[in-house]
Amino acid sequence: SQQGEEDPQALSIQEGENATMNCSYKTSINNLQWYRQNSGRGLVHLILIRSNEREKHSGRLRVTLDTSKKSSSLLITASRAADTASYFCATDARDDKIIFGKGTRLHILP
Amino acid sequence: NAGVTQTPKFQVLKTGQSMTLQCAQDMNHNSMYWYRQDPGMGLRLIYYSASEGTTDKGEVPNGYNVSRLNKREFSLRLESAAPSQTSVYFCASSELGATGGGYTFGSGTRLTVV
Numbered sequence: 001s002q003q004g005e006e007d008p009q010a011l012s013i014q015e016g017e018n019a020t021m022n023c024s025y026k027t028s029i030n031n032l033q034w035y036r037q038n039s040g041r042g043l044v045h046l047i048l049i050r051s052n053e054r055e056k057h058s059g060r061l062r063v064t065l066d067t068s069k070k071s072s073s074l075l076i077t078a079s080r081a082a083d084t085a086s087y088f089c090a091t092d093a094r095d096d097k098i099i100f101g102k103g104t105r106l107h108i109l110p
Numbered sequence: 111n112a113g114v115t116q117t118p119k120f121q122v123l124k125t126g127q128s129m130t131l132q133c134a135q136d137m138n139h140n141s142m143y144w145y146r147q148d149p150g151m152g153l154r155l156i157y158y159s160a161s162e163g164t165t166d167k168g169e170v171p172n173g174y175n176v177s178r179l180n181k182r183e184f185s186l187r188l189e190s191a192a193p194s195q196t197s198v199y200f201c202a203s204s205e206l207g208a209t210g211g212g213y214t215f216g217s218g219t220r221l222t223v224v
Contacts, residue, residue, distance in 0.1 A: 033212055035212075035213075040218075041217060041218070042114075042200055042202075042215035042216050042217045042218055043153070043200070043202075043213070043215045044215070045211075045212030045213060045214070048211055048212055088152065088153070096141065096158075096160050096207040097143075097155060097158060097168065098213070099155070099169075100145075100152045100153040100154075101152055102150065102151065102152035103152055
């Protein structure tokens with residue numbers, strides 16, 4: 001059962017540009033998380049935003065949450081080659097689990 | 111600072127063979143999870159353990175069994191491997207579960223069943 005769904009599925013931008021990816025979900029949540037996965041590696045936790053928060057920052061990352069629209073966005077500013085990766089949103093579900101979306105593949109062009 | 115350690119990193123099995131994927135964490139986390147990742151499918155939860163001594167089914171448990179051996183270790187067993195179980199398997203752990211500050215993932219086991 002897919003809870004979060006990222007958009008777009010794939011994104012290519014020039015180095016130095018900002019990258020924005022979105023996540024929509026279906027049912028109410030307590031929190032939403034974003035993860036990064038480099039090719040052939042495990043997922044790395046980036047940021048968690050709770051349902052009573054609207055925006056959160058961590059370095060070059062900015063996450064927003066709109067619970068009325070059941071959506072979140074992840075903005076990466078001043079992109080670098082090292083940002084090339086897949087990005088996943090994850091929402092909490094019943095029974096102490098989180099459910100991942102299918103991810104956005106981000107490719108930073110030199 | 112090992113985090114979550116998975117073994118083996120790669121494995122090829124013949125249909126019908128059995129194997130156990132090992133996972134250990136050194137962060138004293140209560141919750142541990144097994145996911146599989148297939149192209150275009152994202153991560154799907156196989157089994158999880160909210161605390162030592164408990165295990166529960168996730169989204170795709172069929173064909174798998176788990177053991178929470180102690181607080182550190184959570185193993186995943188394939189009793190009779192099938193080609194449909196060809197996937198990348200990730201173990202993860204969390205201090206506070208879904209309400210907490212995020213999961214820590216291992217580097218994965220790439221399993222091919224022929």
